[in-house]
Amino acid sequence: MEKRRFMKDNKGYTLIEMIIVIAIIAIMTGAAMVTITILHNAKAKEASITLETALSETQKNAKGKMCVVADTQQPDYKFALAVYKSGSKYYVKKGYYIGNGNDMSLNSSYVFDDSENANSGKGESFSAYVKVKYKDSSGTEQDITGIDEKPVYIIYDRQGMCIYGDGQYEFYRNSKDSLLNTVVLNKNGSHTLH
Numbered sequence: 020m021e022k023r024r025f026m027k028d029n030k031g032y033t034l035i036e037m038i039i040v041i042a043i044i045a046i047m048t049g050a051a052m053v054t055i056t057i058l059h060n061a062k063a064k065e066a067s068i069t070l071e072t073a074l075s076e077t078q079k080n081a082k083g084k085m086c087v088v089a090d091t092q093q094p095d096y097k098f099a100l101a102v103y104k105s106g107s108k109y110y111v112k113k114g115y116y117i118g119n120g121n122d123m124s125l126n127s128s129y130v131f132d133d134s135e136n137a138n139s140g141k142g143e144s145f146s147a148y149v150k151v152k153y154k155d156s157s158g159t160e161q162d163i164t165g166i167d168e169k170p171v172y173i174i175y176d177r178q179g180m181c182i183y184g185d186g187q188y189e190f191y192r193n194s195k196d197s198l199l200n201t202v203v204l205n206k207n208g209s210h211t212l213h
Contacts, residue, residue, distance in 0.1 A: 062146035063190045063199035066109070069143050070188055070202050071212050073100055073111045074173070078208045081175035086115050088132060097177075099129065102151065102188070103170030104163050105141065109151045112142030112166070116174045116183075129172065150193045155186040156206070179208045 032040075077098050086096035096115040103110055114131040133140025145151065153171045154160050163171050173184030181204055190200040201213040 059146075059148045059192050060199055063149045063192060066145035066149045066151070067188070067190045067200035067202050067212055069145060070102070070111055071210060073113070073143060074202070074204060074210050077113065077173070078175055078179045078181075081177060081208075082179040083177060085177075088115060088130065096130065097182070098175050100173040100184070101129065101131075101142075101166060101170040102153065102163055102173070103166040104151075105165060107147050107193075109145040109149065109163065110138070110142040110166075111145075112136050112140075116172065145190075148193050150191040150196070152189045152191065153186060154189070173204065175208060181206055181208045 077100050081098040084098075086093045086098060088096065093115065095117055097117075099114050099116040101112045101114055103112065112131065113135050114129055117128045117130065131140070136142045138144055151163055152160060153163055161171065162169065171184055171188075174182050176182050185204045185206050188202040188204065189198055190202075191198055202210055203213065204210045
């Protein structure tokens, strides 16, 4: 008898209770979307800081120093970086360039020492949520592709001047294609993060 009376009195959710539940779900969904956006923006900022750190280290190494590869001094080598894409991720890799930096058509003029690079020689990786675009000093956008195809080389001379690869490195959110950060590399080797 008690059970029947309880079942008869229980009419389910009221409209106000249902609206409150839907409002809570909407607020939680909105908060999750904001959190995901903040995380992706932070990954793009982290990627630009990774590139800026690599630029600083390479320029510091280049100033007045001779390249030493496999414990042998190489006076014709210049300190360099390669920014390239592998799969859906972008990387920055340390290496050395042989030549004057004016003719970048010969990939054989770039030497890697994989023991100096993280990720089994691939270099420092950027988040998969980040897309990198490069504009040279004249403002011409160049595609960044695989290390064996057409990476962007950044080459320093012994005075710490950038003899190749100066320009803007723009960091976008991969899914939205919205610009988040820019690293500007100048001919004198200085760089800024915007």
